Amino acid sequence: MAASESSRKHHRYSEVAAVAAKTAALDAVFQALADPTRRRILADLARGESSTLTLAMPHRMSLPAVSKHLGVLERAGLIERRLIGRERRCRLVAKPFRSASAWLEFYRRFWDDQFDRLTDFIQTTDKEAS
Amino acid sequence: MAASESSRKHHRYSEVAAVAAKTAALDAVFQALADPTRRRILADLARGESSTLTLAMPHRMSLPAVSKHLGVLERAGLIERRLIGRERRCRLVAKPFRSASAWLEFYRRFWDDQFDRLTDFIQTTDKEAS
């Protein structure tokens, strides 16, 4: 096998691996965002760094439950944590938000312009109603 | 109870209900997006309307499995379906994409400017490395 061929193959493999990695990352991010408790935690962290206990306060569930949610957010890369004394301080990490946003952005054309089927429907309905 | 008070109370209740509805809708949308098979289906639908069988072709799984994925997407409001003969034609619906994008948009400030902690970290690391 020629070196160029091998390298091409390797390149292709890397691409597949990279896409797979991105795909898995998106899985984790969207999965993490699909829970209201976790979205609330992120909203609270948007106001500044915070500890497990502080983040747990608004939620009517046990501390271990919130701790697990933080684990999910961390595994999705949406937060970072560091120990400060016996406290575990959390903060937002921007990158996965950016990735998710970029993915959604692709579908923007469906509501930016004439491709928006819902708008078509509403306009039709309005005409019929008036 | 005064009418204004009652109406205010009702208004407050409506707000809570509305937020709850939006929250549940976001749950469903992010949950639906958290699967690579479903994201691929959406990508295919972005190129135009398509039927269950056609959408199933790229996937190495049974037809009922794909049919279920379409059910998830429909329940999340991301697609609409209509019968054409014995075919079930699917198409994208823009609104939920818009909602999800709007939600993520709130976190944009974390990568638009100095709030991006990851950038800070990378810059620090680069300085240390050089």
Add this chain to the structure above:
DNA sequence: GAATTAGTAAACCAACTGGTTTACCATATC
């Protein structure tokens, strides 16, 4: 009208999720 096509429905399964409680470990305070 018989056979093929385009699906959905239902039953089943293993793995994962989101919660619980109980037990534990560091760190901080008295």
Add this chain to the structure above:
DNA sequence: GATATGGTAAACCAGTTGGTTTACTAATTC
């Protein structure tokens, strides 16, 4: 150094998810 604080770990549980197969229906084609 005993006690209180801020958590995590582990075991457990019910419900959901993502897949399967088998069975069925309705529309189309021969």
